[in-house]
Amino acid sequence: MSELLLRVRDLKTYFVTEQGGGTARAVDGVSFDLHAGETLGLVGESGCGKTVTSLSLLRLVPEPPGHILPGSFVELEGRNLLVLAPKELRAIRGNEMAMIFQEPMTSLNPVFTVGDQIAEAAIVHQRLGRRAARARAIEMLALVGIPDPETRVDSYPHQLSGGMRQRVMIAMALVCHPKVLIADEPTTALDVTIQAQILELLARLQTELGMAVILITHDLGIVAGTVDRVLVMYAGEVVETAATPELFARPLHPYTEGLLASVPRLDTPWPRRRLHSIPGQVPAATAWPSGCRFHPRCPYAWDRCVAEDPPLLDAGTGDPGSHGVRCWLLAEPARRTRQRPP
Amino acid sequence: MNARAAFALLGAVLLALFVVGEVRRRAGPSAAGRRFFRHPPAAWGMFILTFFVAVALAAPWVAPYGPSITLEIVALKNQPPSLLHPLGTDLYSRDVWSRLVYGSRVSLSIGALAMLVAVTVGAVVGAVAGYVRRWVDTALMRLVDVGLAVPRIFLLLMAIALWEHLPLALLVLLIGLTGWFGTSRLVRAEVLTLRERDFVAAARAAGAGGPRIIFRHVLPNVAAPIIVSAALGIGNVMLLEAGLSFLGLGVPPPMPSWGNMIADGAAQLATAPWTTVFPGVAIALVVMALNAVGDALRDAFDPRRATA
Amino acid sequence: MTTEFPLVLVHNLVKRFAAGRGLWGFGRSRGVVAAVDDVSFHIPPGQTLGLVGESGCGKTTVGRTILRLVEPDGGRVVVDGADIFALKATELRAVRRRMQIVFQDPYGSLNPRMSVRQTLVEPLVIHRLANGAKGERERRIDALLEEVGLDRRLAGSYPHELSGGQRQRVGIARALSVEPKFLVLDEPVSALDVSVQAQVLNLLSDLQERRHLTYLFIAHDLAVVRQIADEVAVMYLGKLVERAPAAVLYRSPRHPYTASLLSAVPVPDPNAQRQRIVLTGDVPSPAHPPPGCAFHPRCPHPKKDERCRTVPPPLREVAAGQLAACHFAEEPMP
Numbered sequence: 001m002s003e004l005l006l007r008v009r010d011l012k013t014y015f016v017t018e019q020g021g022g023t024a025r026a027v028d029g030v031s032f033d034l035h036a037g038e039t040l041g042l043v044g045e046s047g048c049g050k051t052v053t054s055l056s057l058l059r060l061v062p063e064p065p066g067h068i069l070p071g072s073f074v075e076l077e078g079r080n081l082l083v084l085a086p087k088e089l090r091a092i093r094g095n096e097m098a099m100i101f102q103e104p105m106t107s108l109n110p111v112f113t114v115g116d117q118i119a120e121a122a123i124v125h126q127r128l129g130r131r132a133a134r135a136r137a138i139e140m141l142a143l144v145g146i147p148d149p150e151t152r153v154d155s156y157p158h159q160l161s162g163g164m165r166q167r168v169m170i171a172m173a174l175v176c177h178p179k180v181l182i183a184d185e186p187t188t189a190l191d192v193t194i195q196a197q198i199l200e201l202l203a204r205l206q207t208e209l210g211m212a213v214i215l216i217t218h219d220l221g222i223v224a225g226t227v228d229r230v231l232v233m234y235a236g237e238v239v240e241t242a243a244t245p246e247l248f249a250r251p252l253h254p255y256t257e258g259l260l261a262s263v264p265r266l267d268t269p270w271p272r273r274r275l276h277s278i279p280g281q282v283p284a285a286t287a288w289p290s291g292c293r294f295h296p297r298c299p300y301a302w303d304r305c306v307a308e309d310p311p312l313l314d315a316g317t318g319d320p321g322s323h324g325v326r327c328w329l330l331a332e333p334a335r336r337t338r339q340r341p342p
Numbered sequence: 343m344n345a346r347a348a349f350a351l352l353g354a355v356l357l358a359l360f361v362v363g364e365v366r367r368r369a370g371p372s373a374a375g376r377r378f379f380r381h382p383p384a385a386w387g388m389f390i391l392t393f394f395v396a397v398a399l400a401a402p403w404v405a406p407y408g409p410s411i412t413l414e415i416v417a418l419k420n421q422p423p424s425l426l427h428p429l430g431t432d433l434y435s436r437d438v439w440s441r442l443v444y445g446s447r448v449s450l451s452i453g454a455l456a457m458l459v460a461v462t463v464g465a466v467v468g469a470v471a472g473y474v475r476r477w478v479d480t481a482l483m484r485l486v487d488v489g490l491a492v493p494r495i496f497l498l499l500m501a502i503a504l505w506e507h508l509p510l511a512l513l514v515l516l517i518g519l520t521g522w523f524g525t526s527r528l529v530r531a532e533v534l535t536l537r538e539r540d541f542v543a544a545a546r547a548a549g550a551g552g553p554r555i556i557f558r559h560v561l562p563n564v565a566a567p568i569i570v571s572a573a574l575g576i577g578n579v580m581l582l583e584a585g586l587s588f589l590g591l592g593v594p595p596p597m598p599s600w601g602n603m604i605a606d607g608a609a610q611l612a613t614a615p616w617t618t619v620f621p622g623v624a625i626a627l628v629v630m631a632l633n634a635v636g637d638a639l640r641d642a643f644d645p646r647r648a649t650a
Numbered sequence: 651m652t653t654e655f656p657l658v659l660v661h662n663l664v665k666r667f668a669a670g671r672g673l674w675g676f677g678r679s680r681g682v683v684a685a686v687d688d689v690s691f692h693i694p695p696g697q698t699l700g701l702v703g704e705s706g707c708g709k710t711t712v713g714r715t716i717l718r719l720v721e722p723d724g725g726r727v728v729v730d731g732a733d734i735f736a737l738k739a740t741e742l743r744a745v746r747r748r749m750q751i752v753f754q755d756p757y758g759s760l761n762p763r764m765s766v767r768q769t770l771v772e773p774l775v776i777h778r779l780a781n782g783a784k785g786e787r788e789r790r791i792d793a794l795l796e797e798v799g800l801d802r803r804l805a806g807s808y809p810h811e812l813s814g815g816q817r818q819r820v821g822i823a824r825a826l827s828v829e830p831k832f833l834v835l836d837e838p839v840s841a842l843d844v845s846v847q848a849q850v851l852n853l854l855s856d857l858q859e860r861r862h863l864t865y866l867f868i869a870h871d872l873a874v875v876r877q878i879a880d881e882v883a884v885m886y887l888g889k890l891v892e893r894a895p896a897a898v899l900y901r902s903p904r905h906p907y908t909a910s911l912l913s914a915v916p917v918p919d920p921n922a923q924r925q926r927i928v929l930t931g932d933v934p935s936p937a938h939p940p941p942g943c944a945f946h947p948r949c950p951h952p953k954k955d956e957r958c959r960t961v962p963p964p965l966r967e968v969a970a971g972q973l974a975a976c977h978f979a980e981e982p983m984p
Contacts, residue, residue, distance in 0.1 A: 045843040161932045162705075191704035192870065193929045196914040200928055218844060221873075221916025245920045260918060262848035264873040267917050270897050272877060274855070277848035281813055540759035543719050544824065548773040549746040558772075562763045 005179055005212050006034035006057075009073040013049075013056045016065045017286060024285035026052040026066075028236035031312075034180065034212050041227030041244070042216045047282045048233040050216045054182045057081070057214075058093055076180070095125040098173035102185040104165035108157040114141075114168045115153035121175040140171035145201055163194035170201065177209055184216045199226055220263050224248060232256050235283060235293035238312065242323040252315055252325040254298045292328065300335055304328050350403035358393035374642040384638035387631035394628055398446040407437045409444035409598050420614040430616040432607060438620055445598035445621065450628070452514055452599070453580040459518025460579075461525055461572045468529025469556050469564070473537050483530070489523040495585065502591045510593065513586075517579055525571050532564045566643035573636035577629035584625055600625050656692035657730055657864045658699075658716070658832055663689045664724030665708075665715050683936045685711045687888035689725075693881075695831070698858065698865040700879030700896065702872055702911070706936050707885040709868045713834040716866070717751055718742060730831050747777055750825035754837035756817035760809040766820050767791055767805040773827045794823040799853060815846035822853070832864045839874060851877055872915050876900055884908050887936055887944040890965055894972035904974035904982045906951040927983070943977070953978050 013027040027049040034040050042050040055061045056068055059081065074081045076097060081089065101107045109117060118140050119133035128136060134153065141149035144167040157165055166186060173181055183202065187195035203226065206213055215227055223230055223244065230247045232240040232255065240253040251257045261276035280297040283289055289296050295305040305328055313330040315323035329336050362385055369375035378384055397404050423430040429438035471482040497520045502508055536542065537560065545555050580600075586592035587601025588608070595602060600621040607617030665686040686708045693699045701709045714720045716727050718734055727734040732745045753759035760769055770791045773779075780786045792802050798819040809817055818838065825833055835854065839847040855878060858865060869875050875882060876896060883893040884907065892905040903909045913927040929948045934940055940947050946958040957977050968979040 045845060163932055191933065192872070192914045193704060193910060194932070195916075196926060196928050197930075199916075200926075219916060220844075220918035224918045224920045224922070225916050248918065248920050259844060262845055263918055264848075264851070264871075264877040265917055265919075266873050266876060266900065266912065266915055267919060267922065275848040275852055275877060277852055278845040279849075281815060281846065282843070540753040540755055541761045543714070544751065544753065544759055544821070545761075545772070546719055547717055547746060547749075547751045548824070548828065549743040549776045550772070551743075554776075559761055563761070565763075 002036040002038070004033055005036050005077060007073070007075040008032050008034075008057070011053065011056055011072045011074060012069040013052050013061055013066055013072075014069060015285075016067075022286045025236050025288060026285050027056060028288070030231075030233070030236075030238055032231055032238070032241065034214065036179070036212055037206070037210055038229065039206065039213045039215055039227045041223045041230045042214060042233060043218065043220065043223055043230055044233035045218055045282060047235075047285060049236040049285075050233050051184055053233070054099065054184055054214060054216055057182065058097060058099060059089060060099075091125070094121045094173070094178070095176045096178050097180040097182070098176070098178040099182040099184065100166075100169045100173045100186050102188050104162060104169050104189070105157065107169060108165060110157055113154050113156055114160070114171075115155075118153075118168065118172050118175055121172055125176045136175065137171075140175055141168070143174070143205070144168070144171045145197075146171075162190050163197060166190060166194075166198055167201065170198075170205070174205065174209065174211075178211060180212050180214065181206075182214045182216070185218070186215075187222070188217070188219070195222075202226070220260065221265070232259075235288050236285065237293065237326060238324070239294065239326045240324065241312070242315070243318075246318065246323055250315075250317065250323070252323070252330065253294075253327050254300055254329070255294050258297075292326070300329060300337070302328075302335060304332075344406045347404055347406040350400055351397075354393055354396040354400060354404060357396045358389050361392045362389045378638045378642035381634065381638040381641070383630075383634035387634035387638070390627055390631035391635065394446055394450065394624075397443055398450050401443045401447055405437075405440035405443040407440040409436075409441050409596070420610060420617070422614070423616055429620050430614070432603070432617040433610060433614070434606075438603075438617060441598040441603060442600070442620060442624060445600045445603055446624070448510075448593055448597060448599040449580055449583060449601070449625070452510075452517070452583050452593075453576040455514045456517040456521065456579045456583075457572050457576045459515060460521040460575060461568055462522075463519065464522035464525025465529050465561060465564070465568055467522065468526035469533050469561055471526070472530035472533030473552065473556050473560060479530075482526075486523045486526055489520070494520045494582070498582075498586065499591065502586070507594075508591075510597075513583075513592065517582060521575065521579065525568065525575070528567050528571055529564050532567055533560050536560050536563055566640075570636050570640040570643065573632055573639055577632040577636075580625060580629060655694075657695040658693040658866065659728040660692065660712075660716060660725065661690050661727070662725040663712065663715060663722060663727065665711050665720065666723050684888045684939070685936060686715060689885070689888075689890050691883055691890070691893060693832075693864050693866065695864050696858070696862045697880045698867050698878055700875035700882040701866060701868045701885065702870060702875050702882060703885035704870055704911075704933060706887070706933060708888040708936075709870075709885050710836055712885070713751065713836050713866060713868050717746075717749055717834060719751070743776075747828045748830050749832040749834070750828065750830040751834040751836060752818075752821050752825050752838045754840050756814045756821060756841060757809070759821045760817055762809050765806055765808055766795075766812075769820060770794060770805075770824055770827055773824065777828055779828065790827070794827055797826070797857070798823045799849075813846075814842055815849060818842060818846075818850055819853070822850075822857070826857070826861070829861075830863070832866070834866045834868070836868045837870070838867075840869065840871065847874070854878065872900075872911060884911070887934065887939050889944060889975065890973075891945065891976070892972075892974045893965070894969075894974075898969070898972055902982065904968050904972060904979040905976045906949050906978075906983055907945050908974075909983050910950065943975075951976075951978055951983055953981065 009031045011027055011030045015024040015026055017024055030053055032040065042053065044050045052061065057074055061068065068082060072082060076092065081092065115134060115137045118137040122128045122133040122136045138149045138153050141152055146152050146164060146167055160168065187198050190198065199222065202213065217223060227244050229243050230241065231238050232253065234255050240247065240256045247256065251260055258276065258278040262278060264275060278297055291307050291309055292305040293309065295301040298305065310326050310328045312324040312326050314321060315325050315330060317323050365388065366379060370379055420433055421427060421431045427437050427439065429442060432438055467482055471479040498516060501516050542555060542559055545559050583592050583599065584601030584604060587599050588605040590605065592601050593599035603621040604618050607614065611618055663686050667683045667685050689712055691699060701712060703709045711720065715722045722735055730748045734745065737745060771787055774787055774790065780790045791805060795802050795805060800816060800819050804812065839850050842850060851874065857863060867875060867879055879896045881893065882896050882899045884891050884905065886907050892899065892903065892908045899908065900912065903912060910927045910929050927950055929950065931948050934947065942959045942961055943963050946954060949958065963975045963977045965973050965975040968974050
C-alpha cells in the first residue's frame, strides 16, 4: 500500500441558515483515507454534501454561515490542516493540494490571459520570475494537450472552448505538482466526447505526476471507469465505501443499489425495461430524518432503522474495513426482502 | 397650537409607530423582510414617511388653522416659535405649522402622482421596447436618449412658460412625462434577459400573445426594480417641485407647498429663519427617508446584492 | 417501423442565425450560422424520436423551430395534418393546442411570480377550455397534478418552494393541460438528479402510453435516449448524420461520429472492456463549418480520404431503415 497522504476523520461542516430553520448539517461525520497515486471517488446526488466536503478540506467554506466543527480532523502528510494559520494554509492551497471546479467559465478570471492565471500559482508558490513563470505556463499548456501553446498562452478565457478552458483549469491546478488534486464534477458541464478527452488526460497526468485524486461526481459511469475506490454519500454521511469492482459487483447499501438500478445505461439488453426509481426525494439538510437517514425511501426499512442511525459496518468481504456499509441489514441480513413495493 | 391639534399630532406619531411595528412583525421574519430591516435607516425612514402621510391625511385635525388663514396682520407677522405657534408665523402672519401640514399634502401628492405617471410610462415603454425589439426598440431608445440628454428643468420651464396659469394637474403630468426615461432603460434591460427565459417561451407555446406575455409574465417579474426606482424617484420629484416653486413657477400661492414656503421665507432668512428652515428640514427628512427605504427595498428584493 | 401516417413530418428544415451586425443594429449582418441545415425526419403517432448531439449541433433549435417558437428560414413541417409554417397567427394559436414543449431547466421554465395553479390554468384560459361547469378548471388542475404524481395541495405553491423534480412535473402538467398530441421534450431530465431522472423518465413513458402521445426527445445523454426512444437521429453541426431505429443504432452505428459518441459514454461497469474512440480536437465553430464532410477533421475512420474533405456526404439509406451521411457507411468502424 502506498503512503498515506490524507487522513480525514469525522469531518463535520454545518451551516447556520437565516430562516431560523435551524442548522444545515451539510457534512455530518465523514472519514476516509487517501493514498499516493490513488483515485478516490465521492459519489452522490445534489444535497449529499460531497462538494462541501471537498471545500472543507481546503477550508474554502465561507466562515459565516458555515463552520467546521471542532472534533473534525483533516491531516495532510501528518499536518492538521484545520488548525493551520492562514499563511501556512495558503502555502498549501494550490501548492500541495489543488482543486478544479465544475464550471470553467466562472472559475477563470475573464480579464486575465490564461497564461497569467497559470503563471500566478507559479509566482506565488515557487517564487519564479515573470519570464520563468511564462515559460512554465507554456510547458503546462503543452502538458494538458492544448495545441499551439506559445500562442494560446496569451488567449483570454472567452476565446477558448469549454474543453480547452477545463484543460487550462487543470494546468493551473497542476503547476506546482500538487500531491492531491480535488476535481469537483470536472466534466459535468462538458460534451461527452470532450469529457472522454478530459478524463483520459487526468488519468495520464496522474500516472505521470504520481498524484492522488479525489474525484467528485454524480455519474456512476465515470466512477466505474476512472476511480480506484468509491465513497457513496447520502445526507451528509458516507453510506457505503468499497473498491470500485467490489462496489459494482456487490452494492450492499439500499441507496447504492437503488442508484445503480435507476441509471439508464447502454449495456442493458433489449427489449427495454422500466427504470427502477428510488421513491421520494432527498431531504433538506436542516431536517435529516431520524435514525437512518435513508429510511423513508428504503424498501427494506423496519423500526430499528427509524430509531437508530447505523454506524459504518464492515461487510466482511476482502480486507477488514475495505467494504463499509452504513446499514442495519448487515447486522440482520434476513431482513433483505422487499417489504414495501419498489 | 391648540389641544385638539396636539392630540391629533400625537395620534399621528403613534399611528406611524404602530404601522412600522406591524410591518416589522408581519414582514420582518421573511427573508426579504430581514434583508430590509438589516438597514437601521430603513425602519426610521418608514416611520418618517408614515408619519408625514398620516399628518397629510389628517391635516384638518393636526393643523390648528387653515393654510391660508391670515391672522392678526401686523401683530403676528414673523413671530418666532412659541407655544401658540410652535413653528412660528411667516411674513403674511400665517401659522407656519399649519402651512407645513397642508403643504405636505401638496408636496407628497405631487411627488407620488408624478412618479406614478413616470413609472407607468417608463415601464410600458421599456417593456415594449425590450420585448418587441427590432425597429420599435431602436426608435424608442433613441427617443429615450434625447429625453435623457435634455435637462429636465429646462423642459419644464419651457412648458410652464407656455401657460399663463398652470393648473396643478398639468404640472404633475409634465413632471411625470419628463421623468420616465431612466425607468424605461432599467425596465428594458430586465426585459431583455427575461424574454429569453423558458417560461416566456412556454407561454408563447401555449398560445399567449404579446400583450399577455408583457403584462402577465414580464412586467410582474420586473416589479422589483420598478418599485425601487419609484421610491428613489419620488424624492427627486419633490426636490424638483421645490425648485420650481422656489423660482415662482411651481405651486401657485396662496396654496402652500414646501417649495413655495421656502421661497416666501428666503428674503427673511436672517431675521425670521424659521419660515424657511422648517419646510427645508421637512423636505430633507422626507427625501432622506425615501432614499433609505428605497435602498433597503433594493436589497430586500435582490438577495444577491444584499451586503452583510 | 409502422406504416401509419406520421403525426409529425419535417422536410428540409433550415434555420440560420446572423452572426453580428454592424452600424449599431442598422447594418447588414456579417456572417451566417446555419444552426439547422436541411434536417428531415418523421415521427409515427405514439412513437418517440430521440434527437441527440452535442452542444451547438442545433437540436434545441430544431425543437423550437418545429413549434414555431423561432421563425424558420426554410422547410416544411406538418403536425397532425396542419402545415405549421403556412399558418397565420390566429390559426397558429389554435393549432398550438396540439403541440407543446417541456423545457430543460426546471428553474427557468416556470414564472416565479405565478403559483402552480395559475401556471396550469393559463393555457386553459388562453384556449377557453374547461369553461363549462363551475369549478371545472379546478378539477382539471387537480386531475393534472395527480397524473404527474404531485400532491394536490401543491397547487398554491410557488416555484421556489418546490424541488427540481417537482418543478419539472409542473412543466409537464402545463404541457398536458391542453391535451396535445405531440410533445417536444427539450432535455427534460438533464438538470435533474439521477434518482429523480428515473422517476421523470418513467412518468414520461407512462404518459405516452396512456395518452398515446408522440414525442420528440431532445438530449445529449445517449443512455437516457436509449431508455425511451423508438428511433434515434444524430445531429452534428446542424446536419443529420445518422438516423435509425434505436435498437439498430446502438448495436451497429454506421456513422463514425455516432460510433465515437457511443464509445465516449461511460458505462457503470468497471469490467466493461470497451475500445474507447477518443476524438481529437474540439467541436468546430458552427460559424465556420469545415468543407466537405463537417466531421472530417475529427473523424477517426481509417478510410478517410480526399473525398471526405471536399464532397459533403448525403444522408442515404445504407441498411433497412437506417440512414447515414458518410462516404464509408457501408464499412463502419469496428
